[in-house]
Each structure stands twice: as structure tokens, then as C-alpha cells.
Amino acid sequence: MDTLPQELINRIALQLERCSDQPQVPLLMQECTEDSNATLSEPWKDAVEFINFHSLRVRSDQLRDFQIKVTGNRRSYLRRLIYSVVLPEYPKEVYAQIETVQEQQANNEALTRAISDLFVILKSWEDEGLQSTLTLRLEDVYAETDLRVKHMGYDRPRRDVDILSDRYAESFLEISDSLGFPSLSNVVCLVVEGNRTRKLAPSVGTSLAANLANLNSISWIFGEDDERTRIVDNRIQFAQALNRLQIPHCSDADLEFYQEEVFNQAQPQPARVSAGSPNATTTTSPPPAWPNLPRLIVKFNMVSSSGAWYFTGQQPDPNFIGGDNDYCQFREHGDEATLNPLLAAFAKAVQKMPALEHFMLECVLGNELGFWEVAYYAPGLFADWGDEGPEDQLLRRLYYTVGEVWRPDSVIAEGLRSAGRDKYGERLLERFVGEPRLFSRD
Numbered sequence: 001m002d003t004l005p006q007e008l009i010n011r012i013a014l015q016l017e018r019c020s021d022q023p024q025v026p027l028l029m030q031e032c033t034e035d036s037n038a039t040l041s042e043p044w045k046d047a048v049e050f051i052n053f054h055s056l057r058v059r060s061d062q063l064r065d066f067q068i069k070v071t072g073n074r075r076s077y078l079r080r081l082i083y084s085v086v087l088p089e090y091p092k093e094v095y096a097q098i099e100t101v102q103e104q105q106a107n108n109e110a111l112t113r114a115i116s117d118l119f120v121i122l123k124s125w126e127d128e129g130l131q132s133t134l135t136l137r138l139e140d141v142y143a144e145t146d147l148r149v150k151h152m153g154y155d156r157p158r159r160d161v162d163i164l165s166d167r168y169a170e171s172f173l174e175i176s177d178s179l180g181f182p183s184l185s186n187v188v189c190l191v192v193e194g195n196r197t198r199k200l201a202p203s204v205g206t207s208l209a210a211n212l213a214n215l216n217s218i219s220w221i222f223g224e225d226d227e228r229t230r231i232v233d234n235r236i237q238f239a240q241a242l243n244r245l246q247i248p249h250c251s252d253a254d255l256e257f258y259q260e261e262v263f264n265q266a267q268p269q270p271a272r273v274s275a276g277s278p279n280a281t282t283t284t285s286p287p288p289a290w291p292n293l294p295r296l297i298v299k300f301n302m303v304s305s306s307g308a309w310y311f312t313g314q315q316p317d318p319n320f321i322g323g324d325n326d327y328c329q330f331r332e333h334g335d336e337a338t339l340n341p342l343l344a345a346f347a348k349a350v351q352k353m354p355a356l357e358h359f360m361l362e363c364v365l366g367n368e369l370g371f372w373e374v375a376y377y378a379p380g381l382f383a384d385w386g387d388e389g390p391e392d393q394l395l396r397r398l399y400y401t402v403g404e405v406w407r408p409d410s411v412i413a414e415g416l417r418s419a420g421r422d423k424y425g426e427r428l429l430e431r432f433v434g435e436p437r438l439f440s441r442d
Contacts, residue, residue: 195223334406347415
């Protein structure tokens, strides 16, 4: 059997069981932590390594072992690298203290150094011609002492002894200087999970992407807190960096700024941008063109960056609404004054996307109110919400799941109807499909 082509042996090996502790995980997504002691011929050893080294999870303090063990063909087999950065630990004496500026700077430098070290290794692989296309996922950034918060259970210490995660809640980690990073050609997908143990500033995504010449997919999530000044600064820095970023091969982008859901929709919300700042609904500059973008998914919050609500409804009697923690959700249809400018900007952007096959604009209205959504499908695409029969798939379709009150004005409607018109012609099925759905597509 050793005379079979290596590719066929690899396929046979894919049918074998391994990693008994991960039975529900697809084989090429599993991550084994122990080496096999079995004696195998060279072709079968190569096949096992084809599987074992397809996806690896590595911490920054394991880079030396990573470089030693991943050699030869193992490098070409690696297609998915999940990377976590371990920051310096801190003593018990500071558990009850907010991180100082000096500590934040030291953590930024540690993050920068850990990513730079990884980039140097991957660059050496590229130069040797042994590195295939790679998805790089920055999964988490933490200090080992941060993990005490997760392991503490219900026995919480006194606040004068330990403030737990509040110590670093308002610290946003940044890349100190990515100009010295080597440029990588083989990383084609960059995932940044910036809302795990430590929050990452949104500029981390652009700092890394600037050194990845052939990116075709990005997926970034960043968390926000209640400190308005920092949120405003983060967004401004990110917008400026994104405007400078050149990623000409990117055809799939998923960006999320995570905010905790507002349970009391009667409460006023803070602005998240400076007064007078330009945004997608106010700028007079022509939108850029995205000639190759086939799919666009935009999920937005109920509250605009200015602090105004996009949605309204019949507000309950204020006598029944108490403190900030009271549950009060009543905003169920669009507010023309705030929602229409957003939709107009979105419709204008759609007209600059000639290859668009599907778009979705969605907002969660609350636990009991469902999802507000506008979606477009090109002919041939299945829609799990809105199609009433297989004949619908023969047409361009524009589906509104927006309730019974709000309707798009003529400018918005015409802009959204333009999706796919040049490619598929004028015929369009336009349908309002009732009340907001209780579950998101995802």
C-alpha cells in the first residue's frame, strides 16, 4: 500500500479515528496535544502529519517548541494557526488596583513582540518555500494571573483585596509599532477575537492586516465598554487606519463592535463619537467601489453612534419603569429620522457593488421582539426566510422583515432595488414578509 500516491494515502488517513476527546469536531479541525508513539512507514507517517498539523493552537510562550517541531512538510500542511498571546504576570499586591499607564504600555510591548516573533517565523517558512496558504486567528490575549477570575467560582473576594477583571476592564491593548513586522504573503484569512480575556483596540486588526499582502478574508470582533472618551478615540483611530489600509484582494469582511444589549430601552444612551464627527450617513464624499464583493452582511445596533435610537414604539407608562437594571423593551419599528439616513447610505453603497449576490442588513430588537432585517438574493440563491416556493429563486428578490409601520422612502427603495439589476435585468420580487423574526439567521 505504500506505493499508492501520497494524496490518496492522505485521503485514506482522513477516514481514521483520532482524538477520542473531540468526537464531534471535524477531523481537520481537531487539535491533538499528544504525539503518537506508533511505528509507521514514511508514507503513512506523512499522512498522519497531514492531519495532525493541519490545525494547531499555539501560545506565545510556546513559540520555540512550535518552531522546533513544525519542520519540513509539516509547515506546508499547516492551514490554520490559532494564536494566543501570554502577557507578563502581576503580583497579588496589585490585584485591587487599576492597571497603570506603565503597565498598559508594557503589555502593549509584550503583545507587539509576541506577534512580531510569530511573523518572523512564518516569514522564514515562506522564504524556504514550505508554507502554504494560512488562516491566522488571534484568539486571546491574557496574563496567567488574569485566569484566576475564571477559576474563582462564586466565592468572590472583598473589593479592597481583589477587583478581579475590573483591574484591566478599561485597558485596550494596542500594537506599539507594526512597521518592523515582516510582510507575509501566505496568510489569506485574518481572524481577530478582540473581546476575550483582554480587550484589543480595533487598530490591532488594521496593524496586522497592513503586513499581510494577500488577505482575501477578515473577521474581527472588538469589545467596547462604558468609558466614552476611549470608545471615541478607538473608533477615530480605527477609521483613520482603515482608510489608509490597502487590502485589494479582500472579498469577505466581517467587522463587529460588540456592545452589551440594552435591557431598558427607555433609558437615554451615550454618544460613541465626538459631536460633528463625519460618519456614513453625513459624509459628502462618494462611496468607494467594491467591484468584486459578492456578499455583504451588516449587523447594526439599535443605538446610533450619536446616541440616538434607530427604532421607536409605544413607550410604557414611566411610572412602571425604575432603575437602570429594569427590563423594558418596546422599540419595534424604524424611526424615520434616524433609520432612513442609515438606509440611504447603505443603498448608495450597494450601487457600487456590481458583483453582489446577497446582502443582509439586520438588527436585533430585543429578546422578545425578534430581528429587523432587509435582505437581497440573486437568482438561484436559496432564502430560508421569504421564499414561498422554488419559483421565487428564479428571480432577484428583495425581502423586508420590518413590521407593519416603517416603510422605505422612494430613494432608499430604488437604491436597494438596484442590487443585481445590471447583471440579471429588471425583474425583481419585492416582498414585505411580516413581523420581525424571533431568531437570527446565524
